[in-house]
Amino acid sequence: MGQLVVETTDLTKRYNGFTAVNNLNLRIEEGEMFGFLGANGAGKTTTLLMLLGLTEPTSGTVRVCGKDPTRDALEVKRQVGYLPERVGFYEDLTARQNMRFIANLNHMPRAEAEEKIDSVLGTVGLARVRDQAVGTFSKGMKQRLGIADILLKEPRLAFLDEPTTGIDPNGIDDILKLIAGMGKKGITVIFCSHVLPQVQKLCSRVGIMSKGVLVADGQIDRLGREVAAGGKFRIEAELDGVGPDVLEAVRQVKGVHDVETVDRTLIIAADSDLRGQISRAIIDSGALLLGMRVEEYDLEQIFKRYSKEAI
Numbered sequence: 001m002g003q004l005v006v007e008t009t010d011l012t013k014r015y016n017g018f019t020a021v022n023n024l025n026l027r028i029e030e031g032e033m034f035g036f037l038g039a040n041g042a043g044k045t046t047t048l049l050m051l052l053g054l055t056e057p058t059s060g061t062v063r064v065c066g067k068d069p070t071r072d073a074l075e076v077k078r079q080v081g082y083l084p085e086r087v088g089f090y091e092d093l094t095a096r097q098n099m100r101f102i103a104n105l106n107h108m109p110r111a112e113a114e115e116k117i118d119s120v121l122g123t124v125g126l127a128r129v130r131d132q133a134v135g136t137f138s139k140g141m142k143q144r145l146g147i148a149d150i151l152l153k154e155p156r157l158a159f160l161d162e163p164t165t166g167i168d169p170n171g172i173d174d175i176l177k178l179i180a181g182m183g184k185k186g187i188t189v190i191f192c193s194h195v196l197p198q199v200q201k202l203c204s205r206v207g208i209m210s211k212g213v214l215v216a217d218g219q220i221d222r223l224g225r226e227v228a229a230g231g232k233f234r235i236e237a238e239l240d241g242v243g244p245d246v247l248e249a250v251r252q253v254k255g256v257h258d259v260e261t262v263d264r265t266l267i268i269a270a271d272s273d274l275r276g277q278i279s280r281a282i283i284d285s286g287a288l289l290l291g292m293r294v295e296e297y298d299l300e301q302i303f304k305r306y307s308k309e310a311i
């Protein structure tokens with residue numbers, strides 16, 4: 001197991017009696033790309049703010065790179081690049097001038113900063129407009145400039161809060177690529193989003209928040225498997241025809257819970273991937289097996305179940 005860079009224990013935030021984050025236990029290892037999913041209002045931003053020391057927890061503890069952000073806020077800020085939901089820039093200043101300001105804040109030597117600023121502006125596709133006032137930028141361009149700030153800083157962790165909201169589909173792809181690039185550089189990323197497919201593309205592990213509670217946390221493929229029919233596998237077998245013999249034979253296979261028929265296809269709920277045993281039972285009963293597949297597990301089911309509060 002790698003080093004833990006984020007660790008929360010029973011982390012809770014209440015606003016006037018309303019619980020925005022409820023007993024959150026989160027552990028993120030160095031180098032992970034963690035997808036923090038949840039509908040609007042689930043508590044993602046509040047969690048990030050507590051990780052950054054920007055809001056104080058009501059109870060529980062937080063550690064970021066081993067430090068307590070409420071006490072060592074400066075130290076934590078040095079290690080973390082943060083892209084807030086609404087990035088703020090000096091609108092009258094150019095992209096380069098805004099970045100120089102950030103470089104200054106981070107005590108970066110001037111010559112090094114100049115070189116790096118041009119390099120990262122190139123990476124995020126803003127080289128051409130680097131001397132244009134940020135006030136003229138689209139939302140997507142501003143987000144890319146926010147990502148450029150993070151790349152300039154080269155932090156150990158990056159917290160990205162809904163980085164693709166309000167951006168057109170082409171722009172979204174650009175941003176997802178840049179986030180993937182951060183991961184390749186070894187930066188630990190927390191990618192907050194309410195859009196499952198985007199997170200699925202980039203993250204190996206996800207946590208799903210619902211009404212302040214972390215309702216699921218794990219590797220994407222494992223979560224999908226758990227949710228499919230309540231921990232069961234769904235196996236489909238296409239036959240030349242379905243008679244009572246074959247139905248009975250499949251029902252008798254140990255580990256098979258349920259068998260339904262749709263036309264000439266058996267839909268089988270099973271404890272595990274029993275394709276071998278099931279195909280044998282089908283053939284032994286005299287039927288012809290034309291095709292078989294195990295349902296590809298889809299995290300969407302679990303996510304949908306927990307994101308109804310958005311509606």
Ligand SMILES: Nc1ncnc2c1ncn2[C@@H]1O[C@H](COP(=O)(O)OP(=O)(O)O)[C@@H](O)[C@H]1O
Binds near residue numbers: 038039042044046
């Ligand atoms: N400063 C605040 N005062 C009162 N309630 C807040 C405040 N910030 C957030 N909340 C509430 O906490 C809940 C979680 O919000 P938030 O963390 O922003 O969710 P998310 O980022 O997942 O959309 C929401 O119901 C929101 O209205």
Ligand SMILES: [Mg+2]
Binds near residue numbers: 046085
């Ligand atoms: Mg939010």
